Amino acid sequence: xxxxxxxxxxxxxxxxxxxxxxxxxxxxEKEVKLRIPVHTIGGIVxxxxxxxxxxxxxxxxxxxxxxxxxxxxxxxxxxxxxxxSGNVLLRREQYRRADDPKASAEITxxxxxxxxxxxxxxxxxxxxxxxxxxxxxxxxxxxxxLSNTLTRIKSEANxxxxxxxEGDMAHIYFSVFNHLITAQxxxxxxxxxxxRPPLDNVNCxxxxxxxxxxxxxxxxxxxxxxxxAVGFLHRDRPGRSGLALDMMEELRPFIxxxxxxSLINLKQVQKKGFKKADTGAVTMxxxxxxxxxxxxxxxxxxxxxxPFIEEKITIGLLFHIQAxxxxxYLRGDMDGYPPFIWK
Amino acid sequence: MSENGFITNVERELIPISALSxxxxxxxxxxxxxxxxxxNENLFTAEGRIIHERVHEENRESRGDVRIEYGVSxxxxxxxxxxxxxxxxxxxxxxxTWLPFPVEYKRGKPKPDSCDAVQLCAQxxxxxxxxxxxxxxxxLYYGKTHRRHEVVFDEKLRRETExxxxxxxxxxxxxxxxxxxxxxxxxxxxxxxxxxxxTIGKKGSVKRYLSAMVRENEKTS
Numbered sequence: 001x002x003x004x005x006x007x008x009x010x011x012x013x014x015x016x017x018x019x020x021x022x023x024x025x026x027x028x029e030k031e032v033k034l035r036i037p038v039h040t041i042g043g044i045v046x047x048x049x050x051x052x053x054x055x056x057x058x059x060x061x062x063x064x065x066x067x068x069x070x071x072x073x074x075x076x077x078x079x080x081x082x083x084x085s086g087n088v089l090l091r092r093e094q095y096r097r098a099d100d101p102k103a104s105a106e107i108t109x110x111x112x113x114x115x116x117x118x119x120x121x122x123x124x125x126x127x128x129x130x131x132x133x134x135x136x137x138x139x140x141x142x143x144x145x146l147s148n149t150l151t152r153i154k155s156e157a158n159x160x161x162x163x164x165x166e167g168d169m170a171h172i173y174f175s176v177f178n179h180l181i182t183a184q185x186x187x188x189x190x191x192x193x194x195x196r197p198p199l200d201n202v203n204c205x206x207x208x209x210x211x212x213x214x215x216x217x218x219x220x221x222x223x224x225x226x227x228x229a230v231g232f233l234h235r236d237r238p239g240r241s242g243l244a245l246d247m248m249e250e251l252r253p254f255i256x257x258x259x260x261x262s263l264i265n266l267k268q269v270q271k272k273g274f275k276k277a278d279t280g281a282v283t284m285x286x287x288x289x290x291x292x293x294x295x296x297x298x299x300x301x302x303x304x305x306x307p308f309i310e311e312k313i314t315i316g317l318l319f320h321i322q323a324x325x326x327x328x329y330l331r332g333d334m335d336g337y338p339p340f341i342w343k
Numbered sequence: 344m345s346e347n348g349f350i351t352n353v354e355r356e357l358i359p360i361s362a363l364s365x366x367x368x369x370x371x372x373x374x375x376x377x378x379x380x381x382x383n384e385n386l387f388t389a390e391g392r393i394i395h396e397r398v399h400e401e402n403r404e405s406r407g408d409v410r411i412e413y414g415v416s417x418x419x420x421x422x423x424x425x426x427x428x429x430x431x432x433x434x435x436x437x438x439x440t441w442l443p444f445p446v447e448y449k450r451g452k453p454k455p456d457s458c459d460a461v462q463l464c465a466q467x468x469x470x471x472x473x474x475x476x477x478x479x480x481x482x483l484y485y486g487k488t489h490r491r492h493e494v495v496f497d498e499k500l501r502r503e504t505e506x507x508x509x510x511x512x513x514x515x516x517x518x519x520x521x522x523x524x525x526x527x528x529x530x531x532x533x534x535x536x537x538x539x540x541x542t543i544g545k546k547g548s549v550k551r552y553l554s555a556m557v558r559e560n561e562k563t564s
Contacts, residue, residue, distance in 0.1 A: 087380045089518050110553065117556055154557055225380055308552055309542050324381075324537060329549070331379065331520060336549030341556050 006316075007043040007216070007300075008036060009293050010050045011286070013072075017044070018053040024060075038063050042316070043219050045212070047289075048072035058082060066219030073283045076211055079218065087225045093330045094243070098230050105159045107232040107246075107337055112153050112166055114250030114339025119173045120146045121342050122253045122261075126180050133182045142176040145169075166233065166249075173253075177202075180261050187271035188264045197281035201274045204282040205263065205292065209256035210248070212296055213319075217251070218244045220319035224327045247322060250339040255315065259299055268295060308338040357418065358515060360426030360465045363507045364458035366514070372534055373511060374520035381537050408435035417469035422508040428466045443470045445481035452487040457503065459483050460494050464504040467496050 008024065010017065016027045024041065026034040038059065043066045046052065052067060060067050061082020069077045097103040123143040127136055149169050156162055170193075178190040181202070190202040198204040221228045221244060231242025233249065263269045273288030284292070300316030313321060322340055329337045358377070365373040375381050410433040418425050429448050433441035445466040449459060460483070467478040480495045494500075514521075523529075523540035532538065542548065 087378060090379065110549075113553055113556065150557055308549075309536070309539055311536070321536075327379070328539070328543065333520070333522065333543045334549050336553060338549045338552050343559075 006041055006297065007045055008041050009045050009047070009297075011047045011290060011293075013049045015046075015050045016053075017046070017050070017056055019056040019059045024056060038065060041065055042320075043067070043215060045070060045215055052080070064219075064223045066215065066222065068215045068218075070211065073289075076214070079215075081222070087331075090225050090327055090331055091227050094227055094230055097330065098232060098236075101159050102157070104232040105157050105162060108159060108162045109153055109156070110337040110339055111233050111246055111249050112162060112169075113150065114341055115166070115253070116146055116150045116153065116169055117339075117341045118250055118253040119169065120150070122180070122257055123173070123176065130182050135176075135179045139176050139179055142172050145172050163233065177257075181264055183265045183267060184271065187274075197279070199280050199282060201269075201271070201282055202260065202264070204274060204284060205260045205269070206256060208284065208289070208292060209259055209296065210252065212293075213248055213251055213256050214241070214244060216316075216319045217247050217323070220323035221247065221326075223320065224323045226323060226327055226330075247319075247326065250341075251318065251322070254340070254342045255299065255318075259295060263292065263295060304342075307341050307343070356512075357420075357423050357425035358508075358511055360417065360424050360462060360469070362511050362515075363424075363465050363504065364462040366507055366511045367456055367458035367461050368454075369528075369532070370510075370514060371521045371523050371538060371540075372532065374514060375534055375538060377511075377515055378518060378520055381534070409433070410435075410441060417466055417473065419465075419469040419472045421472055422465070422468060422505060423512055424465055424469060424508060426466070426469070428470075431470070440476075442476065443467075443474065443478055445470065445478070446484060446491075447481070448484045448486065450486045452485050453483070453490075453492065457500070460500055461504050461507055463494050464496050464500050465508065468501070468504060 067080040228241040228244040231246040234242040234245040430446040432444040525540040
């Protein structure tokens with residue numbers, strides 16, 4: 001099994017990454033600042049003007065290390081993809097199920113069960129830990145509604161209805177998200193989810209962390225040989241990673257939403273770390289972005305008990321384990337896909 | 344299928360010799376690696392490198408009647424196998440011919456099953472086909488015990504090796520990965536967390552897991 005592997009985030013402008021034997025060498029102004037054995041990293045994310053040698057790209061592809069290029073602000077630009085690896089039988093099975101509405105609905109039910117349960121846990125935890133500081137009534141009501149949807153999902157076989165339910169529950173969940181912010185309430189106000197571009201500090205944090213989770217999910221899917229583009233809950237659209245978006249659903253609340261809330265509530269990010277352009281788009285300062293990346297890395301080091309495989313794992317391995325469970329399900333090892341459910 | 348029972352003679356259908364020892368150890372492990380193509384910490388390349396360093400450390404003397412070659416490519420069209428031997432020693436015979444003697448270096452210690460012997464025998468069968476000679480014995484060297492064990496390629500081992508090759512071809516052609524059966528040896532398998540023998544071995548476990556989650560949710564709402 002893969003040990004827990006770190007992601008190498010390169011934010012130094014003008015840095016150049018190359019292959020040096022079995023290691024990745026990071027050069028800044030022709031001087032090697034860092035050498036890391038490739039077997040200890042799970043992914044490389046480059047921000048802004050950072051370049052990589054083609055030999056390093058090939059080497060990483062061969063070793064299952066994903067490389068993503070993002071703008072300085074964390075907007076996705078490109079990904080390096082090596083020769084397609086993995087099991088062609090698995091990918092064919094993925095396409096067959098995606099073409100079959102009944103099979104797609106079954107997978108979608110599992111994905112939504114995971115997402116709903118985890119959204120609900122975010123709310124339940126807030127009720128448990130901060131009942132003195134929050135509008136408990138509004139949150140309890142939302143939690144109850146999510147809970148009703150969870151029961152309804154079980155017997156819903158129509159894919160379009162399921163997709164509609166997903167939209168409704170996202171709306172219910174985000175309608176009380178602002179209540180979960182217990183500190184710095186003037187600087188961090190959440191009204192609704194907006195993305196292109198994010199128009200407030202909270203959406204800016206959410207979007208940035210979703211991009212990080214996306215990189216990890218895509219890398220994990222490609223590593224186990226699944227096609228990130230062909231999804232079940234998310235319909236195919238050229239240029240969109242349907243399966244990566246599907247697999248993100250259960251992990252968003254547990255990883256990105258919680259981290260966003262704790263960064264704000266523990267004052268690890270502050271108002272002065274964000275700036276609003278004339279167009280209304282909000283971006284983070286370099287310092288704040290680094291703070292968020294470090295927190296994300298630390299979160300990935302935390303250990304949890306995986307509820308399905310019943311083993312202790314680091315959160316960083318979760319992407320890989322869920323991708324692998326999905327592949328094992330498609331290849332007939334199991335009677336369903338077990339989403340990660342956090343209690 | 345050809346008349347001798349092997350699906351071969353086509354270069355693209357050659358399977359790696361290493362698949363044989365994986366199969367003897369556990370058919371599911373063999374399928375996970377060669378059908379499912381699960382990515383595994385560079386299982387082969389990393390091991391290969393370490394071993395080559397080892398081999399050179401061994402510093403075996405190359406006397407006048409022993410010649411050593413490293414990383415020799417091997418192939419058998421009859422058995423449909425392809426691979427590389429770590430080390431082939433060539434022993435000078437009384438009639439001045441050189442007889443190949445394959446040596447496989449293993450990092451661990453001798454195993455209770457015949458997987459290493461089968462792999463070595465498969466190398467011998469390749470050498471016999473490629474060089475048109477008879478290879479009578481070879482050796483397994485274990486890094487943990489620093490011991491060399493001579494292996495005689497007798498009729499029984501040859502039959503087991505050929506039978507294993509046939510079964511691995513069948514397995515890979517079927518495209519189906521056998522379900523896991525948990526055994527004590529699973530605990531030491533490097534693919535344990537990718538195979539999940541304890542979890543997947545229980546049929547219907549995902550449906551139960553999901554129902555339990557929904558039930559729990561109804562209780563706490």
